[in-house]
Amino acid sequence: MTGEKNESAHVATYLIRKLERYARLSPSEKAALQRLGALGVRSLRPREDVVREGDRPRVVNIVLDGFACRYKTLEDGRRQIVGFFMPGDICDPRVFILKQMDHSIASVGPLTIAEVGGEAMIAVTSESPRIAQAMWWATMVEEAIAREWILNVGQRSAVERMAHLLCELFLRLRAVGLTDGQSCDLPMTQVDLADATGLSSVHVNRTVQDLRASGLIVWKGKRLTIPNLRALQNVGMFNPNYLHLDNEGDIYDANDW
Amino acid sequence: MTGEKNESAHVATYLIRKLERYARLSPSEKAALQRLGALGVRSLRPREDVVREGDRPRVVNIVLDGFACRYKTLEDGRRQIVGFFMPGDICDPRVFILKQMDHSIASVGPLTIAEVGGEAMIAVTSESPRIAQAMWWATMVEEAIAREWILNVGQRSAVERMAHLLCELFLRLRAVGLTDGQSCDLPMTQVDLADATGLSSVHVNRTVQDLRASGLIVWKGKRLTIPNLRALQNVGMFNPNYLHLDNEGDIYDANDW
DNA sequence: CGCCATTTTGAGTAACTTCAAACTATGTGG
């Protein structure tokens, strides 16, 4: 029950934790983010669309709880997941600039999101340059993740790809405090992983079995354990630099508490 | 000799053309962009690195003339091109926020770029909200392109992939006025295309030959002709929506000329 | 002309796909 305790008390907890990966925020900045996250809260069941390709984006979606994914489809039904969203992730702080969505967003497991109007997003960033910077940072990290995925799908073998993806998910979850030692919740099915890695679900299954057999992962019923993260990283040739998790904007840390 | 005439007279011609895909700019805004592009101009020979993974980003690079690419490599040498830059493209208007590059940028053919300091970038966007918006727009388009590449590499077959990539390059070039009817300059080698599509260069060669045999492309010595763009788009299941080229910000058009 | 980069060809192979069926969990209603 990921984050249920926090959800009621602090809607934007993960958002704040995420942005604080870039720079520490002042209490008033945190309060502003809390207000953002509390605006319009929406709950979805697994596998529901949040926005569909072709829609005119009306609001900025911020993930409060659960997982979502961006995906694109080809005319003939082939589907590619092009990114995962987890608590704290902002689905493009400036989407509303665009006339139409070029991809869809859907829930993976059960999902809670905040819907924030464009004006509110602009307001929060124009009031705090540090938040504005943090939004740019988050956007660049997203782009970096997309590029790493191109590398993943373009060059890595099936085992490498799976290992890499699992490392990424684990580290991103850990960055917002959603891991529990070596374990974390993972609501996605093998079919989802297939769509995300560009492999067939059959091959994903065999690959997962390989990783299990090597003792690199323990994965049962929506719960993933990585006994030796370093080892899994090696298999996936995972270099975490693209996640830019090391408090890069520490120069911008708030000093007004 | 792509853009040589313009280069001396109007350094930032393509940058302006590109941003005007989003919203028409006022003369003073254009002048500001001209000044940006004229700051530090740098020329590179083919296959030289502009920035390397691990570097601390110092400046924002803006392509004035020629092609560049972003690429990432794996420990064992496998290389993936994760995006191409062409004249008018900005290599991340806010890179300097990050502590280190998570990828490298290199010239493809001969390349001319402008190096713009972070302060100048901030200045130009804070002076004109329309330019600021246009920078966000350009960034989102870049991300959209990256996502489309994930789809390309993850789901499309070799022929589809090649067709799709060529359509993208052609349309992006056309958007800044660098096509000549059905033709355009393309400095990349088949090895580059292989690195960009995640295929082996041998297979790229065979795929290109297929496309040639079907009359879909004429490609000889750095010059590409697409006799029937619609047909090539169909083969690649190319939907241009992700390029957001249709003057999406027309509401923001300047009315002060 | 000669050198080097690039493209092209051939042949054998590996990685992953497809299809189809069986098995296992999970949740629901009686």
Add this chain to the structure above:
DNA sequence: CCACATAGTTTGAAGTTACTCAAAATGGCG
């Protein structure tokens, strides 16, 4: 608590696409 339905995982076997290796041909350039 069982029976059933449904979603998800697992297995087997055969097929394909694209890869590798290696060599030959072509092209561009000084």
